[in-house]
Amino acid sequence: MTRYAHVIGDPIAQSKSPLIHGFWLEKLGVQADYRARHVTSEGLEDYLAEVGKDPDWRGTNVTMPHKQAVIGNLAHLDETAANIGAVNTIYPRDDRSLAGTNTDAAGFLEPLKTELSQQHLFRMARILGTGGAARAIIVALAKEGFTLVVAGRNLDKARALLDELAPAGEHHAIHLDHFALATDFAFDDREGCLDLVVNASPLGMKGNPPLAFDWSHAPPRSIAYDIVYSPIDTPFLQNARRAGHRTIDGLSMLIGQAASAFELFFGAPPPRQHDEELRKLLLK
Template sequence: MPDSQSQSPRHAPIAGVLGWPIAHSRSPRLHGHWLSKYGIAGHYIPVPVMPEHLADVLRVMPRMGFVGANVTIPHKESVLALADVVTDRAALIGAANTLIFRPDGKIHADNTDGYGFIANIRQNAPDWHADQGPAAVIGAGGAARAVVASLLESGVTELRICNRTRIRAEQIRSEFGAKVIVYDWAQAGNMLEGAATVVNATSMGMEGKPPLRVPMEALAPGTLVTDLVYTPLMTAFLEEAKARGCQIVDGLGMLLHQAAPGFERWFGHRPEVDDELRAIVLG
């Protein structure tokens, strides 16, 4: 007679996070907390995958009991070509961070970064409205594209963007339309004048990265300022914005909120993003 204990893990859904490297990821701690909190028999593990092995790994994961996965650097763009179904928002952003392995064997790719970005603002700045005035986004990489898409979808009527390599910002304008206005990197400080929402969507200011050097004199008190960087939690960018009387939102909440839709799809329970979760993930 088979040992029931040895059989049960085969039926527990498994999800994980794919990246290279992946040891630094906070996602296992985040999802592990939710699994424990809601008493769900499931697993969430880090899956280190070198770029050249990504296609092979994705093919075998469903047969190993995986119901889905998060995707992080450097695979967020590559998985789009390997997925069978790509949501409109993932296609528009040009990257996926959430995969669902469907029962029919197809891989469904989505991007929840924009959802996480907006949900973080709405939780921590409940009086914020997208149409209060222009939004200014610093950066034009994958994270910035998710931010731009979500701000425009939320009702921002004018979106200003600048990037050290201007052509990447120009590409965003060509794809997202006339509401996007491109500024030269040298004019980043001017871009903040009259802005109601300001976002650092670069990695500048992160531990181990160069500082973000953007003049902030034009920031008006009461402006909503947020930084996607969360190591450190209080970046120099947010410190200065706070000193200028701005309303600030740190970047950790975006990480927490973007994880919720995937968890719900994989494990069947909509999780809560609260102070307890923040404390667990910060460790």
């Protein structure tokens, strides 16, 4: 039998994970398979019982809406997943019991490694969105010493996320509409500081309205980071470049989080020297 892993969700047809993992498996010459599987909320428990008994199953990536619901079906939860309160990767332990982790935080931070390796006088991130992806981003950036401003349509939800996920530090919640209109705020000297503006919402994704963000709210030399990858060059990123900011697109996080899961599933690091080829394939 062939070793295999899955990505599950509802819906799941849009997932690019099979393309990513399949690309790496082919490059490495590994005899294994990675498949997308449609799993509803009602079928989640049965699915996990099924694959947990299969010795050829190596793991499963979890997409919406199961990232939190799956936790109750796992025997083990690592510190990262517990802190985030969501699981995006399930794998079998040696005794075939199910364990969960979350690679979203590491995947999000990967393209920021150079900046994070440096010392800064101050680090601030404006996180736009309060959904599932924002949970991992809040935990990741709080751990890296950022002061956070979380913006959402529901101010109470934004505050609750900070209280739950980053209770230490002077973080702030604000309504998303605050950033839609221009400001004449005079930023202080940002030399030696690291500023991020992160779209952690689905706004700007194909089929959704664009994110209304006026770049007068961003300090000079900010980094604009959009986790949306369809389209890859969102209006959010285009406007950021026009305002003179560096940009990071959603494929960076997508590939980064997949890399951690791949090694866990198949026992070898993915061949990241082919990232440019992979990106071109994902953009077709």
